[in-house]
Amino acid sequence: MSPARAIVIGLRRRDSATSPGDLVLHGVCLVASILAVLAMALIAYEVIEGARPAISRFGLGFIVHTTWKPNFFVFGAGSFLFGTAVTSGLALLVATPIGIAIGLYLSLLAPKAVRGVISPLVEMIAAIPTVILGFWGILVLGPFLSRHVEPWIHAHFGFLPLFGPGQTTGSGVFNATIILTIMIIPIVASLSRDLFLTVPAELRDGAAALGATRWETIRGIVLPSTASGVTAAAFLGLGRALGEAIAVTQVIGGGNALHASLFQTGDTLASRIALQFTGAENALQTASLFYLALMLLVIGVLTNLLAQLISGRFGQQATFAR
Amino acid sequence: MTNGPDHARPLTPSGNLRRRLLLNRIAEMTATAAAVLAVAVLGIVVYSVLQRGGGALSWDFLTQAAPLFGGSSGGIGPAIAGTGLIVLVATLIAAPVGILVALHTTEFAGPRARTIIGVALDLLNGLPSIVIGIFVFGLLVSGHHQSGFAASLALAIIMLPLIAGSTQEVLALVPRSLRDAADALGVTRWRTVRGVLLPNVVGGILTATMLAVARAAGETAPLILLCSIFGQSAGVNFFSTALPNIPVTIFNLSEEADPAGFARAWGAALVLLVFILLTGLAGRILLGRSRAKISG
Amino acid sequence: MTASDQQAASESTHVVRPRVQLGQAPPPVRPASALDGRAAARNPEGADAVFDIRDLAVSYAGKAALAGVSLEIDRNLVTAVIGPSGCGKTTFLRSLNRMNDSVPGLQIGGQILYHGHDLHGPGVDRVEVRRRIGMVFQKPNPFAKSIYGNIAWAPRNLGMKAGLDDRVETALRSAALWDEVKDRLRDSALGLSGGQQQRLCIARALAIEPDVLLLDEPASALDPIATASIERLIGDLKHTYTIVIVTHNMQQAARVADRTAFFSLGLHAGVQTGTLVEYAPTTTIFTRPSDQRTNDYVTGRFG
Numbered sequence: 028m029s030p031a032r033a034i035v036i037g038l039r040r041r042d043s044a045t046s047p048g049d050l051v052l053h054g055v056c057l058v059a060s061i062l063a064v065l066a067m068a069l070i071a072y073e074v075i076e077g078a079r080p081a082i083s084r085f086g087l088g089f090i091v092h093t094t095w096k097p098n099f100f101v102f103g104a105g106s107f108l109f110g111t112a113v114t115s116g117l118a119l120l121v122a123t124p125i126g127i128a129i130g131l132y133l134s135l136l137a138p139k140a141v142r143g144v145i146s147p148l149v150e151m152i153a154a155i156p157t158v159i160l161g162f163w164g165i166l167v168l169g170p171f172l173s174r175h176v177e178p179w180i181h182a183h184f185g186f187l188p189l190f191g192p193g194q195t196t197g198s199g200v201f202n203a204t205i206i207l208t209i210m211i212i213p214i215v216a217s218l219s220r221d222l223f224l225t226v227p228a229e230l231r232d233g234a235a236a237l238g239a240t241r242w243e244t245i246r247g248i249v250l251p252s253t254a255s256g257v258t259a260a261a262f263l264g265l266g267r268a269l270g271e272a273i274a275v276t277q278v279i280g281g282g283n284a285l286h287a288s289l290f291q292t293g294d295t296l297a298s299r300i301a302l303q304f305t306g307a308e309n310a311l312q313t314a315s316l317f318y319l320a321l322m323l324l325v326i327g328v329l330t331n332l333l334a335q336l337i338s339g340r341f342g343q344q345a346t347f348a349r
Numbered sequence: 350m351t352n353g354p355d356h357a358r359p360l361t362p363s364g365n366l367r368r369r370l371l372l373n374r375i376a377e378m379t380a381t382a383a384a385v386l387a388v389a390v391l392g393i394v395v396y397s398v399l400q401r402g403g404g405a406l407s408w409d410f411l412t413q414a415a416p417l418f419g420g421s422s423g424g425i426g427p428a429i430a431g432t433g434l435i436v437l438v439a440t441l442i443a444a445p446v447g448i449l450v451a452l453h454t455t456e457f458a459g460p461r462a463r464t465i466i467g468v469a470l471d472l473l474n475g476l477p478s479i480v481i482g483i484f485v486f487g488l489l490v491s492g493h494h495q496s497g498f499a500a501s502l503a504l505a506i507i508m509l510p511l512i513a514g515s516t517q518e519v520l521a522l523v524p525r526s527l528r529d530a531a532d533a534l535g536v537t538r539w540r541t542v543r544g545v546l547l548p549n550v551v552g553g554i555l556t557a558t559m560l561a562v563a564r565a566a567g568e569t570a571p572l573i574l575l576c577s578i579f580g581q582s583a584g585v586n587f588f589s590t591a592l593p594n595i596p597v598t599i600f601n602l603s604e605e606a607d608p609a610g611f612a613r614a615w616g617a618a619l620v621l622l623v624f625i626l627l628t629g630l631a632g633r634i635l636l637g638r639s640r641a642k643i644s645g
Numbered sequence: 646m647t648a649s650d651q652q653a654a655s656e657s658t659h660v661v662r663p664r665v666q667l668g669q670a671p672p673p674v675r676p677a678s679a680l681d682g683r684a685a686a687r688n689p690e691g692a693d694a695v696f697d698i699r700d701l702a703v704s705y706a707g708k709a710a711l712a713g714v715s716l717e718i719d720r721n722l723v724t725a726v727i728g729p730s731g732c733g734k735t736t737f738l739r740s741l742n743r744m745n746d747s748v749p750g751l752q753i754g755g756q757i758l759y760h761g762h763d764l765h766g767p768g769v770d771r772v773e774v775r776r777r778i779g780m781v782f783q784k785p786n787p788f789a790k791s792i793y794g795n796i797a798w799a800p801r802n803l804g805m806k807a808g809l810d811d812r813v814e815t816a817l818r819s820a821a822l823w824d825e826v827k828d829r830l831r832d833s834a835l836g837l838s839g840g841q842q843q844r845l846c847i848a849r850a851l852a853i854e855p856d857v858l859l860l861d862e863p864a865s866a867l868d869p870i871a872t873a874s875i876e877r878l879i880g881d882l883k884h885t886y887t888i889v890i891v892t893h894n895m896q897q898a899a900r901v902a903d904r905t906a907f908f909s910l911g912l913h914a915g916v917q918t919g920t921l922v923e924y925a926p927t928t929t930i931f932t933r934p935s936d937q938r939t940n941d942y943v944t945g946r947f948g
Contacts, residue, residue, distance in 0.1 A: 356760060356777050356856035357760040357761075359762050359768075359769075360759065360762050360764070360766070360768075360769040360770070360773050360774055360777070361768045361769065361770065361773065362770050362772075362773055363773060363776075364803065364804060365803065365804040366770065366772060366773055366776075369772070369802065370770065370772070
């Protein structure tokens with residue numbers, strides 16, 4: 028303890044009255060913090076309130092029923108839950124290994140100068156506004172998929188119901204999945220890069236001195252010791268994908284039904300809200316959209332809490348807010 | 350146990366080393382390929398926007414209003430102004446609150462409060478922006494009108510965790526000795542904050558705000574719900590009418606099947622992308638510099 | 646060999662090749678194991694140079710760390726490297742198994758011959774080098790695995806999958822750690838004490854049956870009791886392996902080493918850099934050193 032610190036502690040004990048300036052500052056800070064915590068609670072309350080008419084009308088069955096017909100006052104989230112699961116799940120499956128590979132490259136393989144250039148470039152992908160990504164998905168990726176990629180896949184793997192005939196526009200679940208993959212990769216890549224850099228050099232030295240190749244060191248030492256952090260990063264990426272409304276709604280085609288084929292249209296929870304909210308025909312539809320938002324809220328909070336738990340927040344100061 | 354090598358042999362690869370070296374090579378090449386893929390995707394997207402949007406750019410495009418009945422003339426002038434105003438107000442709301450929250454957690458709060466606030470901020474940060482949009486809709490728009498202010502409020506909620514988190518970071522970097530010195534001189538808490546802490550971290554806060562602005566300027570989902578129905582009428586009230594703005598303009602134009610509209614959308618996308626990438630890049634560079642300055 | 650001895654002795658004062666005869670291998674002082682047979686087979690009459698270092702010079706990004714180092718390190722001996730800090734002892738040690746390779750801007754002059762083969766020759770793979778020349782570091786660095794996992798990891802990489810249990814046991818016995826951990830092999834290695842962790846690191850290095858063991862101040866982070874056990878271990882291990890140990894503790898060198906090399910900062914070709922001052926049997930270094938600088942160091946005039 029520094030001598031200054033000792034003096035300070037002594038002074039504070041003697042001088043219990045704090046100046047009015049201190050009280051004001053403390054008070055104002057407290058109000059701000061309460062606002063921040065309250066915001067989260069308020070959001071949950073509002074969404075539940077807005078969904079109430081739909082909850083009382085449809086109950087929990089809403090979650091699995093797949094009919095969505097505003098004209099007939101029949102609503103069900105089933106196909107959108109399915110769409111969310113498929114797009115986000117597939118995107119996570121593809122993006123996580125790629126993100127980890129990039130993280131390994133940036134932390135352990137690339138020379139420092141290269142790392143200094145490529146790291147910001149990878150982070151820049153995350154900075155692209157999703158509306159621009161979605162727009163690019165409609166006009167550039169879509170035609171490319173429908174003209175070249177989907178027919179080829181369908182020709183070679185069409186025996187799987189997963190790869191049925193494609194749409195002419197290139198819109199569909201496949202397009203949306205690719206866009207989501209592009210969104211998740213930089214998140215997993217930057218976070219894993221930071222994680223891999225925390226593995227102490229002495230452990231890597233020890234492995235090298237035992238005659239291990241770089242890959243063996245990565246496989247046996249680096250990856251196992253960062254496994255929980257990388258999982259948390261994947262969950263954060265998943266959270267991002269689950270909540271993405273705009274880019275998905277632009278390219279997924281807004282379909283109502285469940286399809287097995289990736290090349291068909293579909294919809295997710297978030298994108299359906301974006302699609303129909305401003306044009307809702309009746310109050311029940313609005314309430315049902317609120318219900319979708321509630322489901323999204325619950326899923327989002329759960330994924331986020333899981334990520335925080337895995338990364339050990341309850342004990343550390345670490346925060347991913349960036 | 351008797352497979353120890355004769356150590357006087359040359360030091361060329363022996364045993365299974367050739368296979369292990371091959372595996373290593375494959376792993377390294379895969380990782381490099383992944384990085385190349387990522388940069389390539391970035392390049393393709395940016396190139397598309399540059400190529401297709403560049404043609405639409407002109408002084409008229411940047412200053413004039415959108416054409417009333419479609420067509421290829423006109424521009425995104427009002428939309429630029431609208432986004433500017435909305436983001437400005439959002440920053441004016443989010444920055445003070447974010448700084449105060451950060452101050453609270455580093456200077457005043459106990460460990461339990463710190464955890465609660467931290468969890469709340471992380472949850473806010475991870476919330477889908479469309480849910481935030483729905484929240485503000487229920488708060489301000491339902492039963493009333495869309496407004497630029499509603500959009501600002503939603504963006505402020507999105508920016509808050511970013512500003513608070515980064516400010517916490519730079520505050521934590523201020524050396525203990527500075528605070529101790531002020532305390533030892535009998536300076537009150539708030540004077541210490543004002544005179545010792547804040548000047549040191551002003552640079553960090555500024556760049557944190559820049560990064561938050563870069564994030565918020567591109568947010569479209571809340572704006573679709575809160576600030577998307579705008580006409581060309583002269584009467585524009587920030588608190589009771591929707592303002593034209595760039596993200597919604599791009600979105601609307603992308604959903605219509607009008608090629609002239611597409612051209613305008615690419616132009617708007619280029620403007621938005623350049624602004625965000627430049628702000629983000631500048632913010633990151635400055636953040637690195639101010640971190641080094643404080644802890645160095 | 647005698648002629649070259651005389652020639653070397655007369656040429657320069659900083660390389661002294663003693664005329665020590667290494668005769669029969671002394672009897673092993675611990676239970677016999679398969680390793681003993683190999684030791685006897687590999688140690689015929691006569692000294693045998695494991696390392697022949699010729700005019701070694703090492704610099705990082707233009708800054709010279711080591712220069713003009715020439716000596717021979719013989720098999721089944723403990724060779725200590727002593728000297729004040731910053732004189733290139735660790736750089737020298739790490740050159741012997743090419744651990745310096747990962748440092749940017751590295752430049753190497755001169756030659757290191759290992760059993761007659763150039764360590765930096767064409768076709769030489771540094772992974773193979775480290776297979777034969779193991780290293781234990783100053784601060785124990787066990788992996789976040791079980792005790793068994795730590796020892797078994799490198800052999801598994803090398804494809805030594807058969808008889809892994811025996812291999813682990815032998816390594817732990819050789820490191821005098823078996824009795825203490827034999828009932829908790831699956832426990833985390835991080836739960837061991839400092840001295841045990843360091844012996845674990847030694848066992849880990851022994852498990853892949855190296856030829857040479859390089860020790861970089863292995864006991865400097867340990868308490869006196871653990872240090873003593875490490876020193877005892879070194880005395881046992883030299884019968885099977887060739888050991889080079891860097892130490893800043895002169896008394897330790899006097900206790901464990903057969904030969905000692907004294908490094909110090911000096912002028913070499915006009916540049917201040919680490920260099921080998923004197924190399925002789927340990928007793929000579931400490932009682933009748935030839936160089937004044939050696940004498941000053943071992944008598945504590947500078948450190």
